[in-house]
Amino acid sequence: MSGDPRHSLDDLLAIMARLRDPQRGCPWDVQQSFATIAPYTIEEAYEVADAIDRKDWHDLRDELGDLLLQVVFHAQMAKEAGLFDFADVAHAISDKMVRRHPHVFGDENYANVEAQTQAWDAIKAAERAAKGEQHDDSALAGVSRGLPEWKRALKLQERAARVGFDWPDEQPVIDKLLEEVEEVRAEFADGRDVRRLQDEIGDVLFVMVNLARHARVDFSQAMRHANAKFERRFRSMEQLALEQGRSLAQQDLAEQEALWQQAKRDEVAG
Numbered sequence: 563m564s565g566d567p568r569h570s571l572d573d574l575l576a577i578m579a580r581l582r583d584p585q586r587g588c589p590w591d592v593q594q595s596f597a598t599i600a601p602y603t604i605e606e607a608y609e610v611a612d613a614i615d616r617k618d619w620h621d622l623r624d625e626l627g628d629l630l631l632q633v634v635f636h637a638q639m640a641k642e643a644g645l646f647d648f649a650d651v652a653h654a655i656s657d658k659m660v661r662r663h664p665h666v667f668g669d670e671n672y673a674n675v676e677a678q679t680q681a682w683d684a685i686k687a688a689e690r691a692a693k694g695e696q697h698d699d700s701a702l703a704g705v706s707r708g709l710p711e712w713k714r715a716l717k718l719q720e721r722a723a724r725v726g727f728d729w730p731d732e733q734p735v736i737d738k739l740l741e742e743v744e745e746v747r748a749e750f751a752d753g754r755d756v757r758r759l760q761d762e763i764g765d766v767l768f769v770m771v772n773l774a775r776h777a778r779v780d781f782s783q784a785m786r787h788a789n790a791k792f793e794r795r796f797r798s799m800e801q802l803a804l805e806q807g808r809s810l811a812q813q814d815l816a817e818q819e820a821l822w823q824q825a826k827r828d829e830v831a832g
Contacts, residue, residue: 574630575648578638596639603632615786661685679724701725712781715771732776739773742766798825 581591606629613622637648662685664670665678672678686704691697698704701724705717722728729735746762749755774781799821803810810818 574634575638578631578634582638582642591635594635594639596636599632599635599639603629603636606632611782612786615783658689661689710782712767712771715768716775716781719772719775729772729776732773735769735773735776739766739769742769795822795825795829798828 580586581588584592606625609625610622610629613619613625633651634648637646637651641647660667662682664681664685665672670681672681683704690704701721702718705714705721707714709717719728729738742762742765746759746766749759749762752758771781774784799818800810802821802824803813810821813821
């Protein structure tokens, strides 16, 4: 290990290798696989987004470290399996960034951002072809199935919009949303068929992503804000209930609703 108190990337790689050592390592780390670590990788990416959302730059530093550890963890497991190592990962992304930015690292010139986006898609299509993927001329080609479903919905909508399949502004999207909500209401009235409700609620969510896109609102950030607001107000309800001498669970729904409204008022006043 380096004597420098500021550890280097090489130190981190050595730490991960030691943690994975079958004889001297950590039993938990040794037992992990790509599949078991993948959920943590996703979770850490969201933690990074949360720190940015809160503008907590000290926390962001730590969360970026946690996310980097995930890359190092996967690379170490791949090295052990003889697949690739961290240097291969760094080389691959460096090569990709140079290849996808010929206007920066080469002599290519683009007239505008739209032309650059088209060129980016063409380069990605060439990459897929080079990897032997089946040729696909669809405007939706290459949209990963591994994305969170809301993110995949957004990508699909953006791709469709590039060829003109899009509403001109937000009003028809709002109209469509109201239409889809009415269809959900009708399914509940018809007997709550779970499969049909799944389809109709899915349509509502898909249109909501589209509405956020037209509003230029980050759907994930909007949900994070909604979750934070709910948690903040719910905790206020619990505190208000305790001040009345009863827990929230001891109050009926009407009383709880009154506490919710009080929490909202206190938040606005504060």
